[in-house]
Amino acid sequence: MEGENILIDWKERIERKLQEFLEGIEPPILQSAMAYYPLQGGKRLRPLIVCAVAVALGGDLEDAITVGCSVEFIHNYSLIHDDMPPLDNDQYRRGKPTCHVVFGEDLALLAGDALLTLAFEVLSDKNNFRTLEAGRLLLMIKLLSEKAGAKGMVGGQVMDVRKLGELEHISLKKTAELFSACFMLGGLIAKRDDLVNDLERVGMNFGLLFQMCDDYKDKDGFYQKFGEGLKDLIEAKGQEVASHLEALGLLTAQMQAILKSFL
Numbered sequence: 514m515e516g517e518n519i520l521i522d523w524k525e526r527i528e529r530k531l532q533e534f535l536e537g538i539e540p541p542i543l544q545s546a547m548a549y550y551p552l553q554g555g556k557r558l559r560p561l562i563v564c565a566v567a568v569a570l571g572g573d574l575e576d577a578i579t580v581g582c583s584v585e586f587i588h589n590y591s592l593i594h595d596d597m598p599p600l601d602n603d604q605y606r607r608g609k610p611t612c613h614v615v616f617g618e619d620l621a622l623l624a625g626d627a628l629l630t631l632a633f634e635v636l637s638d639k640n641n642f643r644t645l646e647a648g649r650l651l652l653m654i655k656l657l658s659e660k661a662g663a664k665g666m667v668g669g670q671v672m673d674v675r676k677l678g679e680l681e682h683i684s685l686k687k688t689a690e691l692f693s694a695c696f697m698l699g700g701l702i703a704k705r706d707d708l709v710n711d712l713e714r715v716g717m718n719f720g721l722l723f724q725m726c727d728d729y730k731d732k733d734g735f736y737q738k739f740g741e742g743l744k745d746l747i748e749a750k751g752q753e754v755a756s757h758l759e760a761l762g763l764l765t766a767q768m769q770a771i772l773k774s775f776l
Contacts (some may be wrong), residue, residue, distance in 0.1 A: 515766045516765065516766030516767045516768075516770035517669075517768055517770045518538075518622060518748075519766065519767050519770075520561055520767055520770050520771065523561060523574075523578070523767075524561065526556050526579075527557050527564075527578055527581060527582065527585070528552075528557075529699070530579060530582050531551050531552065531582050531586075532548075532552060532579050533635075534582060534586075534631065534635055535547060535548045535551065535552065535631075536628075542616070542620065543620070543623065543624060543627060544627075545616070545628050546612060546615075546616040546620050546621060546623075546624035547624045547628055547631070548644065549612050549615065549616070549624070550592055550593060550606070550612060551585060551586065551589045551628070551676065553607055553609065554607070555607065556774055556775070557581075557585065558723070558771065558774070558775070559581065559584045559585055559588055559691065559695050560577075560578065560581025560582060560584055560585050560695075561581070561771055562579040562581075562692065562695040562696060562699065562716075562771060563577050563578075563580050563584060563695045563698050563699045563702070563721075564577040564578060564699070564767075565699070565702075565763070565765060565767040565768045565771060566582055566695070566696050566698075566699025566701040566712065566763060566768075567580075567698075567699040567703050568701075568765075568767070569699075569706070569762060569763050569765050569767075569768070570699065570700060570703035570705045570762070570763075571703050571705075572644075572702035572703030572704070573643055573644040573645075574739070575643055576642045576643055576644050576645055576688060576702050577702050579635065579641050579642060580636065580698050580702060582635060582692065583633070583635045583636045583657065584632070584657065584694065584695055584698070585631070586628045586632040586635070587628070587629060587632045587657070587661050587691070588630050588691065589628055590625040590628035590629040590632075591625075591666060591670075592606065592623075593611075593612045593613070593621055593624060593625035593628070594622070594625045595670070596612065596613060597611075597613050597618060597621060597622065598613070598618065598628040600670075600674065605607040608733050610708070612625075623688075629661075631706065632657070633654060633657075633658070636650060636653060636654055636657065637650060637654060637681055637758050638758075639664060641731060644661070644702075645702065646660045649701060649704070653698055653701055656694060656697055656698065656701070657694055657698070660690045660691055660693065660694035661690075661691060661694070664690075665686055665690030665691065665694075666686065666687060666688075666690055667685055667693050668686050669684070669686025669687025669688070669690065670687055672686060672687070673687055674749075680734060680735065680738060681721070683684065683696040684720075684721060684724045684734070684735075685717060685720070685721060688719050688720050688721075688723065688724045689716070689717045689718075689719070689720025689723075689724065690717070690720070692716050692717070692719050692720030692723065693712070693713045693714075693716030693717045693719075693720060693722070694711040695714070695716060696713065696715060696716030696719070697709050697712045697713050697716060699712070700712045707737065708761065710721075711761055712755075712761070714757070715757040715758060715761060715763070718750065718753060718757065719753050719754050721750065722747065722751055722754050722776075723775060725743060725746060725747050725750060726775050726776060727749055727775070728743070729743050729744065729747060747776070751772070751776055754772070755772070
């Protein structure tokens, strides 16, 4: 339970920080639309990964929470846009009406845009951090913009919408790239630049494992391709990810609790 209890504490601190960054936005209707998804809760996997990696490698937890909030804003902007009629046209998320259903398509689109820019506003302000200098923040901004943009998440979304490429490649770009960013950002917070390439690899595998588990639960994607055989693939991929995490000194109680939350 040690790892799970630590995650509960981290998650509460992440929730408070998210709320802090969303305060004072004008006009109030935009603030409400921007906050609608981020403040609904959720597992907070991405910021928790940033924290778990950073702390395991000797980085500052408070700085990791702030960086994690930037990633969470990007994740939530992508959810708002994914749910809209031109893409998935979903009416509900987490048991509640989707952002465009509540606020209208126009405001939902703009709220997503504003969350994306807020992520980089947070990350570019040196006053938000205790141990990270401007040059390191610039590295993080470049990394996150690449992983979230055409080279990563957005590129994967386009491939998914237009049915371009194989399922695994689409999942790597659409889902795993942002997870890999979380691992790499954790390493940069801890100033372990020597591990960034290894962290990217384990992050990509972690993201693929997450997508496989999600598809198994929803009977979608990889499940449609492999059926119940996906369960064996998940077990093998899980062992591979755990082995890589252990080799990097990252298979801490916190990381094990993160894995347990979706495996």
